Every structure is written in C-alpha cells, then in structure tokens.
Amino acid sequence: MKTDLPQSFNRLKYLPPYYTLSQVELDIALDPARTIVKSRLEVLPGPNHEAGLPLVLQGQELEFVSLRINGEAHRQFELTPLTLTIHALPHDGCQAFSVEIICVCIPEKNTSLMGLYVSNGNFFTQCEAEGFRKITYFLDRPDVMARYRVILRAREAEYPVLLSNGNLLSTEKLANGWHTAIWEDPFPKPAYLFALVAGKLECIEETITTSSGAKKLLQIWVESHDLKKTRHAMDSLIASIYWDEKRYGLELDLERFMIVAVGDFNMGAMENKGLNIFNTKYVLAQAETATDADFANIESVVAHEYFHNWTGNRVTCRDWFQLSLKEGLTVFRDQEFSADQMGSESGRAVKRIEDVRLLRQLQFPEDAGPMAHPIRPDEYQEINNFYTVTVYEKGAEVVRMYQTLLGREGFRKGMDLYFKRHDGQAVTCEDFLMAMADANGCDLEQFKNWYGQAGTPTVSVVESYNAAKKEYQVTVTQHPPANVKNKDTKLFHIPLAMRLLTPAGDQQESLLELTQESQTWTFPDVETRPVLSINRNFSAPIKLDFDQSEADLLTLFSSDDDAFNRWEAGQKLAMQMILQGRLPDAALISAYRDLLMDPALDPAFKDLALTLPAETYLYEQCVSVDPQKIYVARRAFRKAIARELRMEWASLYQQMQTPGPFNPDAASAGKRALKNLALSMLLEADPLIWSPMAVNQYRNADNMTDRYAALAALVIQGSSSAVACLEDFYAHFADDPLVIDKWFSLQASRPPVTDAVATLSDVRRLQGHEAFRMNNPNRVRSVIHAFCMNNPASFHQMDGSGYAFWAESVLALDAINPQVAARLARGLDRWKQFAQPYQSLMRAALERVAESETLSADVKEVILKALG
Ligand code: 0A1
Ligand code: ZN
Numbered sequence: 001m002k003t004d005l006p007q008s009f010n011r012l013k014y015l016p017p018y019y020t021l022s023q024v025e026l027d028i029a030l031d032p033a034r035t036i037v038k039s040r041l042e043v044l045p046g047p048n049h050e051a052g053l054p055l056v057l058q059g060q061e062l063e064f065v066s067l068r069i070n071g072e073a074h075r076q077f078e079l080t081p082l083t084l085t086i087h088a089l090p091h092d093g094c095q096a097f098s099v100e101i102i103c104v105c106i107p108e109k110n111t112s113l114m115g116l117y118v119s120n121g122n123f124f125t126q127c128e129a130e131g132f133r134k135i136t137y138f139l140d141r142p143d144v145m146a147r148y149r150v151i152l153r154a155r156e157a158e159y160p161v162l163l164s165n166g167n168l169l170s171t172e173k174l175a176n177g178w179h180t181a182i183w184e185d186p187f188p189k190p191a192y193l194f195a196l197v198a199g200k201l202e203c204i205e206e207t208i209t210t211s212s213g214a215k216k217l218l219q220i221w222v223e224s225h226d227l228k229k230t231r232h233a234m235d236s237l238i239a240s241i242y243w244d245e246k247r248y249g250l251e252l253d254l255e256r257f258m259i260v261a262v263g264d265f266n267m268g269a270m271e272n273k274g275l276n277i278f279n280t281k282y283v284l285a286q287a288e289t290a291t292d293a294d295f296a297n298i299e300s301v302v303a304h305e306y307f308h309n310w311t312g313n314r315v316t317c318r319d320w321f322q323l324s325l326k327e328g329l330t331v332f333r334d335q336e337f338s339a340d341q342m343g344s345e346s347g348r349a350v351k352r353i354e355d356v357r358l359l360r361q362l363q364f365p366e367d368a369g370p371m372a373h374p375i376r377p378d379e380y381q382e383i384n385n386f387y388t389v390t391v392y393e394k395g396a397e398v399v400r401m402y403q404t405l406l407g408r409e410g411f412r413k414g415m416d417l418y419f420k421r422h423d424g425q426a427v428t429c430e431d432f433l434m435a436m437a438d439a440n441g442c443d444l445e446q447f448k449n450w451y452g453q454a455g456t457p458t459v460s461v462v463e464s465y466n467a468a469k470k471e472y473q474v475t476v477t478q479h480p481p482a483n484v485k486n487k488d489t490k491l492f493h494i495p496l497a498m499r500l501l502t503p504a505g506d507q508q509e510s511l512l513e514l515t516q517e518s519q520t521w522t523f524p525d526v527e528t529r530p531v532l533s534i535n536r537n538f539s540a541p542i543k544l545d546f547d548q549s550e551a552d553l554l555t556l557f558s559s560d561d562d563a564f565n566r567w568e569a570g571q572k573l574a575m576q577m578i579l580q581g582r583l584p585d586a587a588l589i590s591a592y593r594d595l596l597m598d599p600a601l602d603p604a605f606k607d608l609a610l611t612l613p614a615e616t617y618l619y620e621q622c623v624s625v626d627p628q629k630i631y632v633a634r635r636a637f638r639k640a641i642a643r644e645l646r647m648e649w650a651s652l653y654q655q656m657q658t659p660g661p662f663n664p665d666a667a668s669a670g671k672r673a674l675k676n677l678a679l680s681m682l683l684e685a686d687p688l689i690w691s692p693m694a695v696n697q698y699r700n701a702d703n704m705t706d707r708y709a710a711l712a713a714l715v716i717q718g719s720s721s722a723v724a725c726l727e728d729f730y731a732h733f734a735d736d737p738l739v740i741d742k743w744f745s746l747q748a749s750r751p752p753v754t755d756a757v758a759t760l761s762d763v764r765r766l767q768g769h770e771a772f773r774m775n776n777p778n779r780v781r782s783v784i785h786a787f788c789m790n791n792p793a794s795f796h797q798m799d800g801s802g803y804a805f806w807a808e809s810v811l812a813l814d815a816i817n818p819q820v821a822a823r824l825a826r827g828l829d830r831w832k833q834f835a836q837p838y839q840s841l842m843r844a845a846l847e848r849v850a851e852s853e854t855l856s857a858d859v860k861e862v863i864l865k866a867l868g
Contacts, residue, residue, distance in 0.1 A: 006381045006860055011321040017046035018053045019093065021139060021146035028135075029178075030154040030198050032108035032118050036065075037136045041099045042146075051092040055099070057084045058130070059137035061115070065102035084137040101137050110134070111775050111816045119264035120223070122199025123159065124277060128270060129320055129383045132191035142190040143318050143426040150183045152196060159198040161221070165189070165273045167255055185273055187253070188424065190316055195272030197221065197260045204230050208238060210252050211245045221260040222283065229284035232295055232664065233259065236302040243303070243337050248415055250310045257309075259283065259302070263737060266777055266819045267387065269301050271308035278305070281738055281778060287662035287703040289739050292669035294704075299341060304334040315419065318426045320383045324375040324451075325429045327387075328395020332403075335396060342666040346602035349537075349563030350670070353608050356538045356564070359397065361614045363389040364456055364543075368483055368620065369829040370865045372454040376429050381861040384819050390454075397541035398450045404495045404511070404539050405447075406440050413439040446493040446515055455481020457492055459514065461546040465529045472500060472526040474534075477518040479545075491517055497539040500530035501560065509536065509562075531555045536562040548572075550587075557609075558591050567609050570595075575613050578633050579621055583640040592641060596648050603656060604670030607677050612638055615792045624835045631751070631793035642684035649685070653678040653693075662703045669705070676709035680716070687717040695721045708742060715746055718753030737778070740771055745782035749791040759794035760801055763787045774812065777820050784809045788827045795827075796834070800841035803828070807845040810859060811852055818856030825849070825862040843867070 023042040028035060043055065060082055067074045069090060076088035090097045110117040115134025116125050125135065133140040149169075152162040156179040162171075166185030173179045203219040204227060210216055218237055220230045237259065244250045254274045265279040282301040285294055311333060312326035339351040366372060366389055373386070375395040380386050403411040414436035422431060429451050437444040458479040465472050476496065480489035494514040500507040500523060507530065512521055531552045535544055548556075556569035573588055584592070596606055612634060619625045642649065656675035658668050679697065682690040691714060698710035711729060714722040726743065733739035748763050766772060766783050773779045788795055788806045795802040806827055813821035831842035849855070850863050 016048040020046040057137040058133040063104040068100040128192040145188040236299040240303040295664040324395035331396035332399035497536040603674040607673040627796035642681040649678040741782040745786040748786040803845035818858040822858035
C-alpha cells in the first residue's frame with residue numbers, strides 16, 4: 001500500500017479567502033487535443049487578507065504558458081502539480097489588480113469527466129465540486145463569487161453550437177473557419193457553476209411568461225436524432241418553473257434557461273447557472289424507449305436542477321462541508337414537487353413511500369457503515385465521495401422535519417427570510433437554521449444536532465392502556481446510533497406524528513416532540529384499547545423499536561388512515577416473517593387479498609404494499625448477515641404470495657390494462673406497475689403456464705414499461721423464451737444507448753436461477769460484448785455496478801468470486817475514472833456485518849485493492865475507511 005497519508009480537510013479549519021474575485025474573463029479556443037484557455041481575473045483583497053500574502057491558485061493537469069499581472073509579464077511565481085502561487089503582488093495585494101494567465105488542457109484525454117472533456121465529439125464541462133481547476137488556474141472555492149464573461153472559439157463546421165452561462169451577447173465568424181460566441185452571466189457565481197458546451201447539437205425551445213410578466217426562452221439541447229425525445233423534459237421544466245413561483249414565490253431570474261444532454265456523465269445532472277448539463281438518462285424519454293420510472297426520474301431531476309437556481313446558485317455554500325445546505329434542501333423541494341405532480345393525496349403518499357424506501361435501502365446502511373457521516377460532515381479527503389445519500393436524502397429528511405415542526409406556512413416564512421438575508425451570498429447550514437428559527441420566533445438549538453451527528457437514531461416505544469381509567473400512555477425513548485456511541489452524543493429533537501386508532505375513530509393526529517432522552521405522554525378518555533400509529537408519514541428519519549403485536553400490525557395494515565404507516569405495517573410483518581424463515585400465514589395472505597381487491601385503493605399503493613423489503617434492507621436487521629439464507633427466505637416468501645394469490649394476480653393482470661395511447665401520468669403508471677407486478681407474480685407461481693403471456697406482452701407492448709417488465713419477468717425466471725427475447729430486444733434497440741443500458745443491467749442484476757456463478761460468467765461475457773464501454777459511466781454502472789451492488793444474491797458467493805471481480809473492476813476503473821471507481825468501491829462498505837466466510841473474503845478483496853500503488857484519492861479514502 002502507498003504509505004503517504006491522504007490529505008484531509010476539516011470543517012472547523014475554514015478560513016475566509018485571502019483574495020477574492022470581482023470579474024472573470026475567459027477566452028477559450030476549443031480543440032480536443034489542445035485547448036488554449038486565456039483568463040483575466042480581477043482580484044481583490046479578500047475578507048481575510050494580510051499585506052504581502054501570495055495569491056495561491058488551484059490548477060490540475062494543466063500546461064502553464066504565461067502569467068501577467070496588471071498587464072506586465074510576471075516571473076515571481078511557483079508551480080506545483082496542484083497550485084500556482086504568485087508572489088510579489090502590486091501594493092502587497094492590498095488593492096485590486098488583474099491577473100492574466102494562459103494555459104492549455106487536453107479534453108480528449110480527460111476520461112475523469114471532470115473539467116473540460118469530449119463526449120461523442122462534443123465538448124462539455126463538469127466543474128462541481130473542484131473541476132474548474134482542470135480548465136484554468138483559479139480560486140476554486142465556492143465562497144469566491146465573480147461575474148463571468150466568456151469568449152468561446154471553435155471550428156464552426158465541427159462545433160456549430162457554442163454555449164455558456166447567462167446571456168448570449170454576440171457571435172462572429174472568423175476568416176479561418178473558426179467562429180466565436182460571447183456569453184455574459186449577470187449573476188456572480190462560484191467557479192463550480194461555470195459551464196460551456198460546444199458541438200453539433202440541436203434544440204427544442206419554448207417561450208414562457210413568468211410571474212413578473214417577463215418572457216423567458218427555454219431550450220433543451222441534444223443530438224439531432226434525440227430531438228423527438230425531449231418533450232417530457234420540457235414539460236417538466238415548465239411545470240417546475242411555475243411550481244416554484246407558486247409554492248415559494250421564486251421566479252426564474254435569467255432571460256434564457258438551457259438544458260443540455262450528454263451521454264458521458266458521472267452523475268445525474270448539474271445545475272450550472274442557466275446552462276444545466278444532464279446525463280441523457282435524465283432528459284430523453286419516449287414511450288417506446290423509456291419506462292414509467294424513467295419518466296418520473298426525468299421529471300424529478302429536471303425539477304431538482306431547476307430548483308437549484310435559487311437553492312444553490314442564488315444562495316450557495318460557503319464551503320463543501322455545507323453541501324447539504326443546497327442538496328438536502330433541493331431534494332426536499334424536488335420531492336415535494338413530484339408529490340404534487342402525482343395529482344392526488346394517495347399519489348403523494350406513494351411518492352413518500354418510494355422516497356423512504358430509497359432512504360432505508362441506501363442511506364441507513366451508509367449511516368451504519370465505515371463511511372457514516374453527519375449531513376454536514378466534519379472531515380473529508382475527497383469531496384467527490386461526499387455526494388452521498390446521507391447529504392442528499394437524509395439532508396432532505398432534515399429539511400422536511402423543519403416543515404413538520406413549523407408547518408408549511410412557517411417553513412415558507414423561513415425560506416423567505418433565508419433569501420432576504422442571504423441572496424447573493426455563500427452561507428452555512430447554520431444560516432439556514434437561523435432563518436427558520438428567526439422567521440418563526442422559535443428556538444431550534446437542539447435541532448442543530450441533526451447536522452452534526454452521524455448514524456440513525458433508534459426510538460423505542462412502550463405503551464400501556466389502563467382500561468379502568470380509560471387512559472393510554474406511551475413512553476418514547478431515543479437511543480444514539482450504535483456506531484457513534486462512544487462520542488458524547490447529544491439528544492435529537494425528533495418530531496413524531498402519531499394517532500391512536502380506535503373503533504370510534506375519535507382520536508386526532510398529534511405531533512409528539514421528543515427532545516429528552518425519554519418522555520411519556522398520557523391520553524385520557526380513550527374508551528377502548530387503541531392501536532398506535534406512530535412516526536406517521538415517516539415524520540422523522542429514525543429506526544423504530546416497537547414490539548407491536550402481529551394483530552396490531554395487521555390492523556394498521558388493513559385500516560391505518562396514514563397510507564405511509566399502512567404500508568409500513570405490511571413491510572414490518574413481512575420482514576419479521578422472512579427473517580424468522582417463515583412463510584406468510586393465513587391472516588397476512590388474507591390481508592394482502594383484501595388490500596389487492598379493494599377498489600378504493602390506488603393501484604400504485606397496492607404495488608408498493610405487495611413489494612417486499614429489499615435484501616439489503618433485510619441485511620440491516622441482522623447482526624451477522626448470511627446473504628444466501630436471506631435470499632432464499634425472501635424468495636420463498638414471495639413465491640408463497642404468488643401462489644396463494646394466483647387468482648387475484650390473474651384478475652388484476654386483466655383489470656389493470658391501460659388501453660388507448662400511452663400516458664406517463666401517475667394514475668396510468670400506477671396501473672402498469674400493478675399489472676406488471678401481477679405478471680411477475682404469475683411467473684413466480686407457475687413459470688411454465690404464464691411465460692407465454694409474458695412473451696406475448698413483450699412482443700405487443702407499445703411502451704418500454706410493459707416490454708421491459710415482461711422481459712425482466714422472463715429473465716428472472718430463467719424462462720426458455722428469455723434468450724430469444726433478449727436477442728430480439730438488442731437487435732431492436734441497438735442504436736439507443738439508454739435502452740441498451742437496460743439490456744445490460746437486466747442481465748447483470750438477474751438473481752441466481754439455478755447457480756449464481758452463472759450470473760458472474762454472464763457478466764464477464766457482457767463485458768466482452770461489442771457494446772460494452774469501460775469509459776462510459778452509464779454502461780459501466782449497468783454492468784459492473786448492477787452486478788456488484790444490485791444483485792446481492794449473485795454477488796455474495798462463498799467462493800469469493802464476486803469479490804475478486806469487484807476488486808479487479810475497482811482497480812481497472814480507477815485508472816479511467818476515479819469517481820465511478822469510488823462509487824463501486826463503496827460496494828464492500830458493510831463487510832464487517834457479514835457472516836463467514838463472506839466477511840474474510842471481502843476483507844481480502846479490500847486489502848487487495850488497498851495494496852495498489854496507484855490508487856486515486858477517491859478510492860483510497862473509501863477503501864482505507866472500510867478497512868480502518
Ligand atoms: N449538484 C449536482 C450533483 C453533481 C455533483 C457532482 C457532479 O460531478 C462530479 C455532477 C453533479 C446535483 O445535485 O444535481
Ligand atoms: Zn443537487
């Protein structure tokens with residue numbers, strides 16, 4: 001292992017900048033092999049300035065050409081691989097001065113996809129968090145905000161479109177076949193929000209009028225053959241703009257707002273000011289090629305990036321420890337938007353269930369593992385590793401709790417004050433909390449602890465009913481998360497929505513605020529023993545330790561008026577039985593049957609209620625995980641539901657057909673979801689009988705949701721028709737990379753049919769396929785990540801073959817794209833939780849990666865923390 005200790009950054013060591021910038025001028029001559037970047041920076045002494053301090057700029061993988069200060073060549077500087085330090089500044093740096101730098105970067109060699117890179121012949125940038133320093137030497141930190149004026153130059157035939165942030169001032173054709181475009185962004189911004197795009201792209205556009213009566217131009221830029229797939233993204237953008245006006249009084253502040261799609265992208269999308277850059281996966285959709293889930297994801301990612309225009313761009317983060325300030329808040333906003341778009345109360349509940357399921361499946365394990373961190377971390381080595389489900393999804397839960405505590409109106413008051421105080425600034429999570437507190441005249445001191453402590457708290461509940469006094473008591477106790485016990489843990493402020501369910505229905509919902517370690521609440525005049533419904537709508541991101549009887553859980557499952565808790569009771573019943581190796585008993589089957597056949601219930605809710613807890617969530621309930629045992633128990637449980645409810649599945653399959661043209665709205669999507677659950681259950685029950693119906697659906701579907709669901713059901717059952725359908729699917733969609741990603745990921749995440757080793761050999765075969773690309777993140781994720789992180793039963797093999805494949809893949813990817821490699825490296829985070837021999841085999845695989853001499857900072861941090 002390399003012995004040099006990784007550099008680590010500490011939140012408490014924040015210092016305001018010594019120097020800051022007012023104006024940035026960039027002149028960029030785009031050439032894949034040699035892009036020349038000329039910058040002119042207007043530098044000012046910063047809030048922390050002292051006379052004589054050098055100006056230290058960040059730069060990475062750049063070729064330095066020249067430096068001028070106030071127009072004169074300047075030689076007093078030092079270059080290191082990561083910095084340019086400029087000494088002997090005019091007036092000791094106490095007055096404004098200009099810095100002009102010329103440097104060169106090589107976009108075509110940039111496989112990290114950070115900074116300036118080439119994808120399918122076009123240029124794109126990704127600057128968050130620290131990519132701008134790969135374009136030019138700069139004060140690359142979010143609390144340095146400047147106005148940008150950008151001249152882009154390129155050969156016109158190859159790069160007819162030249163885009164950057166803000167407004168287009170002018171364009172010009174030059175004599176040598178080159179052309180230029182000048183862009184100016186009126187809003188000061190940190191470098192991480194800079195973007196440029198150049199190449200052969202086309203757009204759809206719309207002009208809308210916003211609340212102040214101003215006209216705004218909206219554009220979505222894609223390769224020309226994808227234009228037909230942009231309508232849904234445009235509709236989502238327009239809906240987001242109007243929603244933000246209505247819910248928060250926030251108007252689009254630019255004359256022009258652009259979205260550009262790129263096929264090579266590390267993440268989902270990026271909120272660069274006025275020029276959002278998106279992974280194609282979150283822009284392109286058509287009924288024939290995108291599933292309902294894709295449509296929903298596009299709607300929420302488009303909204304997310306748009307909402308960042310205020311929560312992230314107008315008010316940004318002081319430093320990267322504050323990342324959740326913009327991400328938690330913006331995820332909360334996009335969740336609320338998507339919930340409203342569902343168009344009904346039951347739709348809102350469905351969205352909430354989906355969000356919580358994701359949180360528990362991904363964030364709870366993170367919060368219990370070696371990478372656990374508070375939503376505002378205290379320490380990091382590589383900031384790219386902190387774009388986590390904790391910062392995003394738990395961060396959103398924390399923001400949601402403000403709303404639960406203050407009410408929607410109180411939350412809105414807090415938002416208004418936040419913008420009034422901080423528009424145009426780079427601020428901290430504490431500033432947000434203070435705006436919420438001050439706007440509502442309340443004390444949120446204890447609430448702060450949600451920002452500083454890692455781990456998921458457990459809340460235990462003990463109830464008692466005194467029939468003689470007609471009195472019900474509940475005692476609630478909070479326990480610090482097990483993995484952070486040793487530190488002096490502080491108590492959380494936990495909002496618990498609750499209601500006592502009684503036959504008379506006479507008890508109202510109330511909010512218990514748990515601020516002490518243990519509190520008891522007494523309820524008088526409760527005529528009969530009630531059933532407690534607590535943490536309704538998942539009002540706090542906690543683990544509930546409540547030994548509720550199966551009879552009470554069944555009552556909740558069949559009649560709780562809080563849809564989230566109704567779903568939750570069903571999950572808990574199923575989870576307990578699976579972990580005990582039991583099959584569903586008659587009472588549960590009958591509750592499932594009643595729920596499925598209830599005409600008043602939303603089909604999307606039924607689908608979620610009959611979807612079992614994920615294997616990885618089941619792991620979290622075990623002290624020592626045996627992945628094969630859990631897989632077998634869960635699968636057997638599922639098969640029992642499939643068989644016992646055959647008749648119901650068959651009838652739902654017919655009832656849930658959605659005739660007429662495809663509509664991606666929530667109601668139709670819900671019906672398709674339930675229909676396709678029915679199909680997969682029928683195949684689970686009797687694959688031989690029902691496979692032909694799946695083949696039929698596969699062939700005749702007019703949309704990807706139905707086609708893919710049928711194919712998946714066949715592949716998962718190892719049906720003899722699966723091979724031919726897979727071949728047909730590939731032939732049909734070979735030109736569409738996003739659909740081919742689905743083809744790869746379906747095969748790589750197929751659970752073991754007979755023996756699991758077969759899946760790994762399939763994965764190796766897929767890697768040798770002509771369409772596999774190791775440098776395209778979507779493709780890599782659809783094969784390698786899908787197998788290692790989304791197919792636990794095939795991955796966790798007793799011979800350690802899955803782990804060996806993982807180690808080999810982490811190392812191979814790290815040489816190409818450290819961020820994508822580091823995500824994969826997280827796949828063994830929870831190794832200590834596993835039984836033998838898995839645990840030792842995982843450790844050996846981690847050690848094998850750790851031994852590499854050439855690990856990136858990204859992968860090194862993940863691996864060393866896992867082993868540490
Ligand atoms: N701010 C973006 C996420 C993002 C972060 C880093 C990226 O490149 C490494 C790209 C996108 C968002 O929250 O959508
Ligand atoms: Zn975001």
